[in-house]
Amino acid sequence: xxxxxxxxxxxxxxxxxxxxxxxxxxxxxxxxxxxxxxxxxxxxxxxxxxxxxxxxxxxxxxxxxxxxxxxxxxxxxxxxxxxxxxxxxxxxxxxxxxxxxxxxxxxxxxxxxxxxxxxxxxxxxxxxxxxxxxxxxxxxxxxxxxxxxxxxxxxxxxxxxxxxxxxxxxxxxxxxxxxxxxxxxxxxxxxxxxxxxxxxxxxxxxxxxxxxxxxxxxxxxxxxxxxxxxxxxxxxxxxxxxxxxxxxxxxxxxxxxxxxxxxxxxxxxxxxxxxxxxxxxxxxxxxxxxxxxxxxxxxxxxxxxxxxxxxxxxxxxxxxxxxxxxxxxxxxxxxxxxxxxxxxxxxxxxxxxxxxxxxxxxxxxxxxxxxxxxxxxxxxxxxxxxxxxxxxxxxxxxxxxxxxxxxxxxxxxxxxxxxxxxxxxxxxxxxxxxxxxxxxxxxxxxxxxxxxxxxxxxxxxxxxxxxxxxxxxxxxxxxxxxxxxxxxxxxxxxxxxxxxxxxxxxxxxxxxxxxxxxxxxxxxxxxxxxxxxxxxxxxxxxxxxxxxxxxxxxxxxxxxxxxxxxxxxxxxxxxxxxxxxxxxxxxxxxxxxxxxxxxxxxxxxxxxxxxxxxxxxxxxxxxxxxxxxxxxxxxxxxxxxxxxxxxxxxxxxxxxxxxxxxxxxxxxxxxxxxxxxxxxxxxxxxxxxxxxxxxxxxxxxxxxxxxxxxxxxxxxxxxxxxxxxxxxxxxxxxxxxxxxxxxxxxxxxxxxxxxxxxxxxxxxxxxxxxxxxxxxxxxx
Numbered sequence: 001x002x003x004x005x006x007x008x009x010x011x012x013x014x015x016x017x018x019x020x021x022x023x024x025x026x027x028x029x030x031x032x033x034x035x036x037x038x039x040x041x042x043x044x045x046x047x048x049x050x051x052x053x054x055x056x057x058x059x060x061x062x063x064x065x066x067x068x069x070x071x072x073x074x075x076x077x078x079x080x081x082x083x084x085x086x087x088x089x090x091x092x093x094x095x096x097x098x099x100x101x102x103x104x105x106x107x108x109x110x111x112x113x114x115x116x117x118x119x120x121x122x123x124x125x126x127x128x129x130x131x132x133x134x135x136x137x138x139x140x141x142x143x144x145x146x147x148x149x150x151x152x153x154x155x156x157x158x159x160x161x162x163x164x165x166x167x168x169x170x171x172x173x174x175x176x177x178x179x180x181x182x183x184x185x186x187x188x189x190x191x192x193x194x195x196x197x198x199x200x201x202x203x204x205x206x207x208x209x210x211x212x213x214x215x216x217x218x219x220x221x222x223x224x225x226x227x228x229x230x231x232x233x234x235x236x237x238x239x240x241x242x243x244x245x246x247x248x249x250x251x252x253x254x255x256x257x258x259x260x261x262x263x264x265x266x267x268x269x270x271x272x273x274x275x276x277x278x279x280x281x282x283x284x285x286x287x288x289x290x291x292x293x294x295x296x297x298x299x300x301x302x303x304x305x306x307x308x309x310x311x312x313x314x315x316x317x318x319x320x321x322x323x324x325x326x327x328x329x330x331x332x333x334x335x336x337x338x339x340x341x342x343x344x345x346x347x348x349x350x351x352x353x354x355x356x357x358x359x360x361x362x363x364x365x366x367x368x369x370x371x372x373x374x375x376x377x378x379x380x381x382x383x384x385x386x387x388x389x390x391x392x393x394x395x396x397x398x399x400x401x402x403x404x405x406x407x408x409x410x411x412x413x414x415x416x417x418x419x420x421x422x423x424x425x426x427x428x429x430x431x432x433x434x435x436x437x438x439x440x441x442x443x444x445x446x447x448x449x450x451x452x453x454x455x456x457x458x459x460x461x462x463x464x465x466x467x468x469x470x471x472x473x474x475x476x477x478x479x480x481x482x483x484x485x486x487x488x489x490x491x492x493x494x495x496x497x498x499x500x501x502x503x504x505x506x507x508x509x510x511x512x513x514x515x516x517x518x519x520x521x522x523x524x525x526x527x528x529x530x531x532x533x534x535x536x537x538x539x540x541x542x543x544x545x546x547x548x549x550x551x552x553x554x555x556x557x558x559x560x561x562x563x564x565x566x567x568x569x570x571x572x573x574x575x576x577x578x579x580x581x582x583x584x585x586x587x588x589x590x591x592x593x594x595x596x597x598x599x600x601x602x603x604x605x606x607x608x609x610x611x612x613x614x615x616x617x618x619x620x621x622x623x624x625x626x627x628x629x630x631x632x633x634x635x636x637x638x639x640x641x642x643x644x645x646x647x648x649x650x651x652x653x654x655x656x657x658x659x660x661x662x663x664x665x666x667x668x669x670x671x672x673x674x675x676x677x678x679x680x681x682x683x684x685x686x687x688x689x690x691x692x693x694x695x696x697x698x699x700x701x702x703x704x705x706x707x708x709x710x711x712x713x714x715x716x717x718x719x720x721x722x723x724x725x726x727x728x729x730x731x732x733x734x735x736x737x738x739x740x741x742x743x744x745x746x747x748x749x750x751x752x753x754x755x756x757x758x759x760x761x762x763x764x765x766x767x768x769x770x771x772x773x774x775x776x777x778x779x780x
Contacts, residue, residue, distance in 0.1 A: 032360065032363075032364045032367070035360055036357065036360055039353055039356050039357050039360065040357070042353055043350060043353040043354070043357070046346055046349045046350055046353060047346070047350065050342050050343060050346045053342065054335075054338055054339060054342055054343075057338055058331070058335050058338065061331060061334055061335070061338075062327075062331050065327050065330060065331055066305070066327060069228075069305050069322040069326075069327055070292055070305055070307070070322070072229070072322065073229065073292070073305055073306075073307040073320045073321070073322045074292065074307050074320075076222065076223070076229060076231070076307075076320045077231075077307040077308065077309050077318055077319065077320035078309065079222060080218075080219065080222065080231050080309075080318040080320060081309040081310075081311055081318040083218060084215070084233060084311040084316065084318050085311050085312045085314075087130055087210070087215075088175075088191065088311055088312065088314050088316065089312070090128070091131075091191045091208045091210070092191075092193070094124055094125060094131075094134065094208055095191070095192070095193035095206050095208060096193070097124060098120075098121065098124065098134065098136065098206045099193055099195055099206050101117075101120060102117065102136060102195070102206075103195075106197070106203065107138035107139060107142070107144055107203075107204065110136060110138070110144040110145055111144055114144070114145050114150060114151055114152070115150055115151075117136070117145040118145055118146065118147065118149075118150035118152075119150075121134045121135075121136070121145060121146065121147035122134075122147040122148075124147070125147045125208065126147060129211070129214055130210050130211055130214035130215075131147075131208055131209070131210065131211075132148075132181065132184065132186055132188045132209040132210065132211050133146055133147050133148045133181070133184065133188075133208075133209040134146070134147040134206075134207070134208050134209075135147070135152075135206075135207045135209070136195075136204065136205075136206055136207075137157055137163065137204050137205040137206075137207065138203075138204045139202065139203055139204050140156070140158055141156045141157045141158030141159075141160070141163050141205075142154075142155070142156050142158075143155040143156070143157075144204070148184065155182050157182075157205075160176075160179075161173060161176065161177065162174075162175075162176035162177075162190055162192055162207075163192075163205055166192050166193075166194050166205055167194070167202050167205075171315055172235070172236060172237060172315045173192075174191060174192055174193070174314070174315065175189065175190075175191050175235055175241070175314060175315055175316050176189050176190040176191075176192070177189060177235065177239045177241075177272075178212060178239070178240070178241060178272060181209060186209075186211070187211075187212060187213075188209040188210060188211060188212070189209075189210055189212065189241050190207045190208065190209050190210070191207070191208050191210065192205050192206065192207040192208075193205070193206050212233075212241060212242040213242075215233050215241070215242035215244075216242050216243070216244040216246075217244075219231035219232075219242070219244035220244050220245075223244065228322055228323045228325075228326030228327075229320055229321060229322050229323070230243065230244065230245060230299065230300060230304075230320070230321045230323075231243070231244050231318070231319070231320050231321075232244070232299070232318070232319045232320075232321070233316060233317075233318060233319075234274060234284075234308075234316070234317045234318075234319055235315060235316055235317075236284055236287075236310075236315040236316065236317060237273075237284070237315075238273045238274035238276070238281055238284055239272065239273050240271070240272050240273060240274065240299075241316070243299060247271055247298075247299035247300075271298055271299060275298045278293075278295045278296070278297075279293035279294070279295045279306075280293050280295060280306050280308060280319070283308065284317065288308075288310075289309070289310040290307075290308060290309045290310065291307070291308060292305065292306070292307045292308075293305075293306050293308075294306070294324075297321055299321070300321055300323055302323060302324060302325050303323075303324035303325070304321040304322055304323050304324055305321070305322040305324065305327075306319055306320070306321045306322075307319070307320045307321075307322075308320075404440075406646045406648075406649045408437060408440050409649050409652065409653070410646075410648045410649055410652050411433065411437060412437055412652075412754065413649070413652030413653055413655070413656050413754070414652050415430055415433050415434060415437070416656055416754045417652065417655050417656060417659065418430060420656075420659050421659075458496050458497060458498055458592075459496065459497075459498075459499060460494050460495070460496045460615045460617060461494060461495060461496075461497065461499060461502075462492075462494050463488070463492045463493070463494065463495055463527050463545050463547070463612075464488050464489070464490065464491070464492040464527070466499075467486060467488060467525060467527060467547075468486060468488070470503065470506060471484065471486060473503065473506070473507065474506060474507075474510050474523070474525070477506075477507050477510035477511050477514065478510050478513065478514050478523055479514050481514075481517070481518075481519070481520035481521075482513065482514055482517055482520055482521055482522070482523050482551075483520075483521075483522050483523070484523050484525070485522060485523070485524040485525070486524075486525045487524065487525065487526050487527075488525075488526070488527045488528075489527060489528040489529065491529070492527050492528065492529060492545055493529050493543065493545050493614040493615070494614070494615040494617075495545050495592070495612040495613065495614065495615050496592070496613075496615040496616075497588075497592045497612060498588070498592070501584075501588045501592075502588065504584060504588070505584060505585040505588045505589075505610070506549075508581035508582065508584055508585055509549050509581075509585060509608055510523065510549075511581065512551075512581055512582070512606075513549070513551035513553060513606070515572065516551055516553025516554050516555075516605075516606060517551055517552060517553040517554075521551060521552040521553055521605075522551070522552050523549070523550070523551050524548075524549070524550045524551075525547070525548075525549055526546075526547070526548045526549075526550070527545060527546065527547045527548075528545075528546055529543065529544075529545060529546070529614075530543075530544050530545075530546045530611070531543050531544070532544065539595060540594070540595060540611070540613075542613060542614070543613070543614035544594060544611045544612060544613055544614060545611075545612045545613075545614060546609060546610070546611055547609075547610040547612065548607055548608070548609050548610070549607070549608045549610075550605060550606070550607040550608075551605050551606055551607075552605045553605050553606060554602070554603065554605075555600045555601050555602045555603055555604050555605055555606055556598075556600040556601070556602070556606060557602055561598060561600050564582050564598050564600075565582050565583055565585075565586040565596070565598075566583070567580065567583040568580070568583075582598075582608075585608065585610070589610050589611065589612065592612055592613065593612075593613040594610065594611040594612045594613050595611045596608065596609065596610055596611070597609045597611075637660075637661040637662045637663055638662045638663070638697040638698050638761060638764065638765060638768070639662070639663045639665070639695060639696050639697045639698070640657055640662050640663065640664050640665070640696070640697065640698045640699075640700055641665050641667060641673055641676060641677065641696045641698070641699045641700070641701075642654055642657070642664050642665065642666050642667070642700050642701075643666075643667045643668075643669070643670065643672075643673040643699065643700070643701035643702065643705070643711065643714065644666070644668070644701075644702050644705075645668050645669060645702065645705050645706055646702075647668075649702075650666050650668075653700070654666060656754060657700075657761075660758060660761065662761065665696070669705050669706055669707040669709075670701070670705060670707055670708075670709035670710065670711070670713060670714040670717075671707055671708075671709065673699065673701065673714055674714065674717060674718075676696075677696060677699070677718065677721065677722075677725075678721070680695050680696055681695075681721065681722070696725065697726070697764070697768055698725075698726045698727075698728065698761070698764055699714070699715075699718060699725060699726070699727045699728070700728045700730070701714055701715070701727065701728070701729055701730070702729075702730050702731070703729050703730065703731035704731060711729045711730075711731070712729065712743060714727075715727045715729060715743050715745045716743060719743070719744065724771075726745075726746070726764050726767075727743075727745040727746070728745065728746045728747070728748060728757075728760060729743075729745050729746070729747050729748070730747075730748045730749075731747070731748075731749065746760055748760075
């Protein structure tokens with residue numbers, strides 16, 4: 001990733017046609033995280049709060065409904081208890097009248113007066129709807145008199161539970177279980193009172209048979225249609241005497257007490273007793289007079305709230321059961337209304353917040369794209385401004401570098417002259433001058449490289465093989481305290497760069513890393529392939545080799561990082577840095593068609609990223625240089641036309657050329673040089689047979705010269721006059737060097753090596769001799 005410098009208020013865009021600096025709008029501050037968290041919090045609140053409210057209201061409503069059901073059940077059971085108490089009290093009164101009426105009669109006396117007793121019994125019990133029959137039974141259980149029949153049928157209840165129980169003095173049996181009347185066949189339950197003789201012995205039983213349907217009818221009228229409640233009359237042992245609505249049929253195997261008349265043919269019937277083990281059965285066993293229990297009712301087929309009250313002192317309880325299903329049904333209806341009324345606006349609010357979240361996500365994505373585009377634009381514009389600074393610096397440096405190169409050429413030429421002439425006793429001094437010359441040439445090369453005026457000698461190299469070969473160079477630059485790690489992909493693409501500039505960039509970065517790690521550390525070199533496509537936010541697109549150089553040093557602060565590529569800017573102590581190292585790296589990458597970037601933070605080290613474009617072709621294999629052909633005759637000196645506007649440079653170069661055995665004619669500008677060449681050609685044309693006629697074998701010219709024509713214009717003009725005339729151009733400017741390479745001439749970058757010039761002259765001499773031989777052979 002290319003590091004993006006944070007936007008600051010003083011950031012500027014590219015200059016417009018009318019202004020040099022146009023203000024770049026600062027990026028608006030957007031805290032999407034806070035906004036997103038706020039919306040999510042609102043969404044959660046919009047979900048949780050209604051749910052909590054609904055849950056609270058639902059729980060409260062359920063408790064209220066249960067409390068209301070309990071209250072209604074208690075009130076209803078009290079009404080039913082009062083009704084049952086009146087019925088049983090009336091039965092006691094009837095029993096007492098009948099007992100008093102037959103108090104002096106034994107069984108035989110009752111049989112003798114059966115007709116009169118029948119009429120009295122019918123008159124006593126016949127006017128009450130709840131009374132099925134009033135009967136008098138003898139000491140042995142035989143029916144003596146009845147309000148229904150006269151004479152009574154031969155019936156005995158000697159083995160019936162209530163008769164046995166009352167004879168034995170059990171209170172419970174004063175109210176019998178449900179049974180089938182042996183006379184009328186009607187389902188009844190009996191309330192009985194024992195008769196005693198004068199001695200206080202058991203003399204028989206007076207029984208009033210009550211109809212359960214009478215109670216069922218009353219309960220039905222009390223509850224009304226569709227009531228969620230059920231009323232029942234239960235003996236204290238759990239036997240059911242009456243129940244409304246009729247209890248649900250269950251398996252006969254689960255009936256606690258089978259009915260006297262047998263079971264239905266289907267094998268299932270209504271239960272006739274309370275299920276043992278239920279809370280109500282437990283309350284009956286404890287003899288409680290009243291209470292409310294929650295239980296599963298076998299009679300109702302579900303859970304219920306059951307209120308019960310004892311009927312006076314009788315072994316009978318009135319029960320009122322409120323179906324839990326009715327409570328839940330009402331609660332569900334209310335909950336449905338609550339949910340609809342509460343969550344309809346809540347769902348609308350959820351949708352609004354959800355849409356707001358989506359819109360926020362889209363806005364954040366758009367803002368990030370805008371930021372990326374703005375960052376890319378700032379990066380490009382910063383690079384452009386940097387280029388403009390470099391261009392301005394180049395113009396400034398270029399005007400000085402030419403003269404500085406001339407001075408170096410003067411010193412270099414005179415040192416070479418001194419060495420060739422011999423200077424005993426001055427070897428130490430000449431070596432010091434040569435070392436100073438090399439330092440000056442290196443400084444000039446750095447200045448021109450930063451100013452983009454240093455000529456590049458691009459060649460295609462295989463990075464995967466070239467970088468490992470630089471290990472020793474990097475180790476020497478890093479020092480002994482820093483370890484070097486080289487991590488390269490196996491299939492790194494080739495690049496086309498100036499190898500010397502690439503080496504210089506690596507050295508500059510290694511030296512900076514060494515200075516950032518005074519106590520030692522690690523310097524890592526990575527290289528791998530990367531492809532950037534348009535629209536990905538990278539200033540360039542295409543295939544690149546990414547070379548990253550990372551150190552574990554102290555890192556840079558944001559202010560220093562922002563000026564890292566600025567020429568002549570350095571944070572090193574005086575005498576330790578020139579401020580040209582990183583600018584040279586930046587200029588090298590840019591002139592190679594790539595880009596350089598830096599990532600750094602205090603305490604986190606520094607990473608420099610070099611993006612070098614992939615070379616179109618693979619590096620050509622090196623060819624072994626062909627051996628020189630030995631000539632029978634040594635090369636003869638050349639007649640050189642030296643074109644140089646600086647007299648001292650011209651004098652030094654002329655002296656060197658003469659010491660090499662060449663003849664030199666000097667010209668100060670291109671116009672003078674053309675005039676000399678034209679004059680020589682005219683003289684040669686007038687004396688075709690004169691081999692001593694003046695002519696030039698070579699033109700050695702500086703490119704940067706005064707006048708209307710520079711060295712390149714001169715070379716083009718000479719090629720038009722004489723294409724065979726060799727031309728060597730000398731320059732220190734990259735743009736001039738690039739233009740000169742398109743002309744069929746030899747080029748030397750200033751300051752040039754005298755040995756390289758001498759080698760070029762030897763080559764031209766051999767070519768001249770070979771051409772002369774071919775012409776001579778053609779003539780023969």
